[in-house]
């Protein structure tokens with residue numbers, strides 16, 4: 001487990017812009033080192049705010065968009081064109097504006113797709129897609145994503161792993177169907193903690209005062225089933241990107257004054 005590093009920005013706009021700049025650099029470095037990059041996107045306002053900031057950043061053209069695989073940490077299990085879908089929101093925020101290779105944009109299946117309304121079958125299919133993408137150098141059933149981003153919910157959920165839900169306890173499968181989620185819509189598909197922890201870097205994003213309690217609990221040593229965000233970490237780095245309001249309940253001294 002990597003020790004979390006905390007970076008606090010003045011407000012959520014600056015947080016989104018700084019995280020977008022950080023992501024551009026990370027992708028450019030990964031493409032220089034390995035010829036390709038893989039990034040896991042998150043749903044939610046902060047994840048989409050980051051993508052919109054990236055779309056507006058002049059340096060976005062430094063990325064070779066044809067040589068990047070994009071995955072999702074979770075998806076709302078609704079029809080493919082539903083505006084609630086994380087994939088639809090990511091297209092609006094960024095993906096429609098950059099020359100990504102559609103074959104490398106790995107959206108999770110929708111509820112009107114080949115698996116119908118069977119979220120568990122959709123999850124199994126996504127797990128298989130990840131397994132096929134993993135090479136021998138990945139030493140496991142999912143690729144070693146360069147960056148995996150997660151929005152943090154006010155109850156400490158990440159992706160669609162909600163506190164005390166079975167998905168937060170999953171230790172074998174890499175992707176699961178989630179039923180009865182407390183955040184609508186109730187049916188979702190989500191990466192599990194073992195899949196999340198395969199990433200080189202995990203970035204957790206939280207902004208606003210309604211997140212301050214969750215951030216303090218997760219960074220205060222809570223257990224993974226009670227606080228899934230506490231158990232989301234990367235192989236080489238775990239980074240919490242916060243605005244001042246979300247950091248308000250952290251103990252003094254955990255990050256430099258902003």
Ligand SMILES: O=C(O)[C@H](O)[C@@H](O)[C@H](O)[C@H](O)COP(=O)(O)O
Pocket residue numbers: 042043044045046047074075076086150151152153154157158159160183
């Ligand atoms: O599908 C979703 O809703 C998510 O992926 C979810 O895990 C989200 O990232 C958090 O709830 C934070 O969302 P906000 O950034 O909007 O607070």
